[in-house]
Amino acid sequence: MHTVISVGLLVLVLVFAVIRPRGWPEIAVAGPAALLVILTGLVSWGEAGDELAALGPTVGFLAAILVLAHLADAEGVFAFAGFVAARWSRGSANRLLRVVFVIAAITTAVLSLDATVVLLTPVVLATAAVVAVPPRPHVYACTHLANSASLLLPVSNLTNLLAFAASGLTFARFGALMALPWLVVIAIEYAIFRIFFAGDLSTPQHPVKMAGPPPAPTFALVVVGTTLAGFAVSGLLDVHPGYVAAAGALVLAVHGRRRTSVGRLIADANLPFCLFVFALGIVVLAVRDSSFGALIDRLVPERSDLVGLLLVAALAAVLANLLNNLPATLMLIPLVPHAPGPILAVLLGVNIGPNLTYVGSLATLLWRRVLHARDHRPDTADFLALGALTVPLCLGAGVLALWVGLQV
Numbered sequence: 001m002h003t004v005i006s007v008g009l010l011v012l013v014l015v016f017a018v019i020r021p022r023g024w025p026e027i028a029v030a031g032p033a034a035l036l037v038i039l040t041g042l043v044s045w046g047e048a049g050d051e052l053a054a055l056g057p058t059v060g061f062l063a064a065i066l067v068l069a070h071l072a073d074a075e076g077v078f079a080f081a082g083f084v085a086a087r088w089s090r091g092s093a094n095r096l097l098r099v100v101f102v103i104a105a106i107t108t109a110v111l112s113l114d115a116t117v118v119l120l121t122p123v124v125l126a127t128a129a130v131v132a133v134p135p136r137p138h139v140y141a142c143t144h145l146a147n148s149a150s151l152l153l154p155v156s157n158l159t160n161l162l163a164f165a166a167s168g169l170t171f172a173r174f175g176a177l178m179a180l181p182w183l184v185v186i187a188i189e190y191a192i193f194r195i196f197f198a199g200d201l202s203t204p205q206h207p208v209k210m211a212g213p214p215p216a217p218t219f220a221l222v223v224v225g226t227t228l229a230g231f232a233v234s235g236l237l238d239v240h241p242g243y244v245a246a247a248g249a250l251v252l253a254v255h256g257r258r259r260t261s262v263g264r265l266i267a268d269a270n271l272p273f274c275l276f277v278f279a280l281g282i283v284v285l286a287v288r289d290s291s292f293g294a295l296i297d298r299l300v301p302e303r304s305d306l307v308g309l310l311l312v313a314a315l316a317a318v319l320a321n322l323l324n325n326l327p328a329t330l331m332l333i334p335l336v337p338h339a340p341g342p343i344l345a346v347l348l349g350v351n352i353g354p355n356l357t358y359v360g361s362l363a364t365l366l367w368r369r370v371l372h373a374r375d376h377r378p379d380t381a382d383f384l385a386l387g388a389l390t391v392p393l394c395l396g397a398g399v400l401a402l403w404v405g406l407q408v
Contacts, residue, residue: 006042006286009033013283014324017276018358018365025272030279042286051281058161059277061242062112063269064249065155068227069115070268071252074259075220081107082123083213086130091206093133097193100124100138104145105186109156110228113146117367125374131208135376137197140386143367144189147354148394151347152182155231155241158277159329159350166333167343170235177344177405181398185352188394196386223251277326284330293331300335306403309345312336313399316349317356317391325350325361341406348398355394356387 016029037043043051072078081103089096104124108116121142128135150157153175154164164174194201227248231241253260287293299315301308312332319328329350336342354360358368358380371378 002042002286003290003292005040006037006283006290007292009037010283010287010323010327013280014327014359017324017362026276027272027279030276030283034279034282037283037286042289043282047285048282051285052278054165055162055278055281057240057242058158058165059274061155061161061240061245062158062277063271063274064242064245065112066114066270067265067268068224068245068249068252069111069119071249071256071260071265072111072115072217072220072224073119074256075252076214076217077220077224078119078123079214080217081120082127085124086127086208087213089127089131089133089208091131091133091208093131093137093201093203094194096128096131096133097137097141097197097201098190100127100141101145101186101190101193104142105149105182108146108149109152109182110224112155113150113157113361113363114366116142116146116149117363118370121367121370122374125371125376132206133203134197134200136382137193137200139371139376140197140378140383141189141193143364144193144355144386144390145186146363146367147361148185148189148352148390149182150351151178151185151398153178153231155245157347157351159325160347162329163333163343163347166338167340168338169340171232171241172235173340174344175232177340177402178347180405181348181401184401185394185398188397189390192386192390192393196389219255220252223248223255280327281330284327287327288331288334293335296331297335300332302337304337304339304341306400309341309399309403310396312342312345313349313352313395316346317353317395318349320350320353321357321360324359325354341402344402345399348395348402352391352394352398356384356391358383 013030013033017026020026038045038048085096085099085103088099104116104120107120121139124138124142125135128138150160154160154171167174169177227244230244234241234244253265301311316328316332319332329346332346333343336346354364358364368378
């Protein structure tokens, strides 16, 4: 009965998060579900409190980085990136794809995957229209890189933040170990995109008519760059990166105070989603303590060699596509050996795996909503076919690159 109730509630929470009827926030169901597992004794009040305390710093950082990304957008960072992409494309769909890959990969790594999905995707869609090339390859690049290019830094993805504390790594060491997998995965994605979208990319090169350039957001770029450097230093000073992100957001908020307000900053922090993460953690805790969690525990390999890392990554990818990558991370991190190799292999699975199906990550679902709102609905068959080509190759190559890095 424990398993039936806990898994049933998790499925209900995830289905609601996917559908979001009438635009209701995810917390509308996740909150009551978390309360129910506590009231029914599946999770004790003490365990729930411990889980909230463990998630607190991570969720606080998430709110700060979301505000930072939206303030950077208000300063014109993404509009300027769109102008640069259009100018550098010189009317070539192939060249535009290369530029979009670079911008999307950097945006995801530095400002998190939410910035790529919510802020960059509309800019890329508009840029493709300005350049007069088919937008499909470029907008699909946004969602794929929002997931797979989020491997690089602890701040790139909420899943990374959840695993970072358990890994025992410094910010710099985390980035060093994930740099090679990050580069390898992006290169494979790009090669497959060139083949898969060959028809869309065959548009003849042509002159591009563009308006004058927008003002360069120098101040915002300096603040973002300084914040990134602060993340690297924070580990040496034993300062949580959430404080660094909050400081960067505060500087941009003060600089752009005429363009924003306290209410806008609170909205940018997406507090309902932050509460959803807290509630989801409690529901997943109930699942992890059930027989389903015991089954997953038995499937987790105890070995940390190359084969063990491949098995962990594959299990994480499967769970991400069954349960969504956030619950998969919450479930697996306490179960795998607490060593850098297995924990980073989990991140490879939960960050690359979601490119296989729409439900793999909340970012992919959000990407769909962004495109639907702009009357540019993605084709499900194309999405699934592209995922089937990229995910297995990226996952295998990414794990191999991680294993090589661990030997150094």
